[in-house]
Amino acid sequence: MTLEPAQRVQAVPPSGIRRFFEIAEERDDVISLGVGEPDFSTPWAARDAAIHSLEQGRTSYTANRGMRELREAIAGYVVDRFDLAYDPDEEIIVTAGASEAVDLAFRAFVDPGDTVAIAQPSYISYEPGVIFAGGEPLPVPTREADDFRLTVGALERAGAADADALVLCYPNNPTGAVMPAADLAPIADFAREHDLTVFSDEIYAELTYEGEHTSIATFEGMRERTVVFNGFSKAYAMTGLRLGYALAPADAITAMNRVHQYGMLSAPTTAQYAALEALDSCDDDVEEMVGQYDRRRQFVLSRFEEIGMPCFEAKGAFYVFPEVPAGWTAEEFAEELLYDQGVAVVPGDVFGESGTGHLRVSYATGLGDLREALSRIEAFLEDRV
Amino acid sequence: MSEREVLELLRENARYSTADIARMTDLEESEVEATIEELEAAGVLRGYQAVVDWDALEDERVRAEVELNVTLDRETSYGDIAERLARFPQVTSLRLVSGDYDFDMEVEGDSIREVSQFISEKVAPVPEITQTVTHYVMTSYKENGIELGDGDDDDRLSVSP
Known part of the structure; x- marks a missing residue:
């Protein structure tokens, strides 16, 4: 026995984002549009509640599934906002970020050899998570022609009818695509017809700028086959506090809790107090942040149009996904842009092959920096393209 | 409705150009200009001042x-x-x-x-x-909604998933 990594770990390459991070960190004049987290600080009321809980010495473990009061608050929130009715005692588990919840679900429901279809481009953790759980990821490419929405045609072409499970993330990282109810309905039909378990990562649900977010779990016959993931990182700007949750029927939460109780024990207690306060009193802060993102989104989309980089109209999360000019790969473009102009963006293929030829541009950055970054991109296009 | 949006943006930063305000909203630049002129004429917009930390x-x-x-x-x-x-x-x-x-x-x-x-x-x-x-x-610690402290540094990783 040596420290030779297990095969399933060796099977997963390091994240493609890492290299850009290293280049960007070397320079001090970089404006980064490569950041996947809010630029706002956690609302003060939530930070204050966390500090108060520390002062009172609330630093022990909580129940494995999270503080009951918090689960009740989550149950109230998800039913009000997204029409998702879950019982706080049996059907909700609080986790160390939505990322832990996703990992728990893969480990709780994926058997070795199971095929897990993943709508792509998407967040970089799903494929590795499936592999670590012993499953086989099946990328399901979405297309710009469909505004990067998942379609039944895409599922069929990828062979997802024979899969065991399906991972969705809408509003989407990296494209900013959303799935309105009318587009989700046929996906729900497909999942029922082919008996797929659905893992629905809805961490960006609050950041939906046109129309209302709909969860696939609200369609008939979907609740019993769906695990919904959400959390506080994006909507409440609490990334570093690491707090998320999963919603699923009682037996499913029991299974996830079995993995969680041996691995994590309980989510960070201080963060749970912050989250409780966030749900209790930070609606206005969320509204303010969402308003800011929306303005920046419109600003960035307008600027990409003006400088002649085609960019489909992203309606969620805090990303837009423009196309790189002909003759460039996304990686070359991103690298040269970083060296030439000091603007960091992430090549789209990092998020799956279907992201090829695109850049993920985050607008979780102040308007002043966005304005300057877009001017630099404009200069780059004039000089180099 | 557009009046409220324009006012909110000017309250946030009175130096936003009309072009930038148009980009952030559904308005054309000419509509932004007209809205600002109307608000000035109606005495809603009374001035544009800098927020100064005299200390x-x-x-x-x-x-x-x-x-x-x-x-x-x-x-x-x-x-x-x-x-x-x-x-x-x-x-x-x-x-x-x-x-x-x-x-x-x-x-x-x-x-x-x-x-x-x-x-x-x-x-x-x-x-x-x-x-x-x-x-x-x-x-003075806060003026016109702007905190005068050192502010929160952006300590986020420059590239993250």
């Missing part, structure tokens, strides 16, 4: 919050007294408030001496004013 400058700038109590008679209203006080350039804001005193007046000057002289020579002698209580501002 960050070498020059001293003295500011005071002054509580004023007044007595009214048949011929004199709050409005009459306010109009008289507001004409002084030293007065930067003047509000009628509820509570223990009547007016809440902000005064600015180059020195404590100048501000004190102004209160004692121009304000206190006004016949309707029965009492003044002057509070000199020692440090």
Whole structure:
């Protein structure tokens, strides 16, 4: 026995984002549009509640599934906002970020050899998570022609009818695509017809700028086959506090809790107090942040149009996904842009092959920096393209 | 509706160009310009001022919050007294408030001496004013919604998934 990594770990390459991070960190004049987290600080009321809980010495473990009061608050929130009715005692588990919840679900429901279809481009953790759980990821490419929405045609072409499970993330990282109810309905039909378990990562649900977010779990016959993931990182700007949750029927939460109780024990207690306060009193802060993102989104989309980089109209999360000019790969473009102009963006293929030829541009950055970054991109296009 | 949006953006940063405001909203640049002109003409938009942290400058700038109590008679209203006080350039804001005193007046000057002289020579002698209580501002932490501290540094990783 040596420290030779297990095969399933060796099977997963390091994240493609890492290299850009290293280049960007070397320079001090970089404006980064490569950041996947809010630029706002956690609302003060939530930070204050966390500090108060520390002062009172609330630093022990909580129940494995999270503080009951918090689960009740989550149950109230998800039913009000997204029409998702879950019982706080049996059907909700609080986790160390939505990322832990996703990992728990893969480990709780994926058997070795199971095929897990993943709508792509998407967040970089799903494929590795499936592999670590012993499953086989099946990328399901979405297309710009469909505004990067998942379609039944895409599922069929990828062979997802024979899969065991399906991972969705809408509003989407990296494209900013959303799935309105009318587009989700046929996906729900497909999942029922082919008996797929659905893992629905809805961490960006609050950041939906046109129309209302709909969860696939609200369609008939979907609740019993769906695990919904959400959390506080994006909507409440609490990334570093690491707090998320999963919603699923009682037996499913029991299974996830079995993995969680041996691995994590309980989510960070201080963060749970912050989250409780966030749900209790930070609606206005969320509204303010969402308003800011929306303005920046419109600003960035307008600027990409003006400088002649085609960019489909992203309606969620805090990303837009423009196309790189002909003759460039996304990686070359991103690298040269970083060296030439000091603007960091992430090549789209990092998020799956279907992201090829695109850049993920985050607008979780102040308007002043966005304005300057877009001017630099404009200069780059004039000089180099 | 567009008025509210334009006002919100100008309140956030009065130096946003009309082009940028148009980009952030569904409006055309010409519509933004027209909206601003209308708001100015209607007296909704009264001015555009910088938010200055005087402590960050070498020059001293003295500011005071002054509580004023007044007595009214048949011929004199709050409005009459306010109009008289507001004409002084030293007065930067003047509000009628509820509570223990009547007016809440902000005064600015180059020195404590100048501000004190102004209160004692121009304000206190006004016949309707029965009492003044002057509070000199020692440090300002927030002005017009802007915190004057060092602010939160962006300590996020420069590229993250």
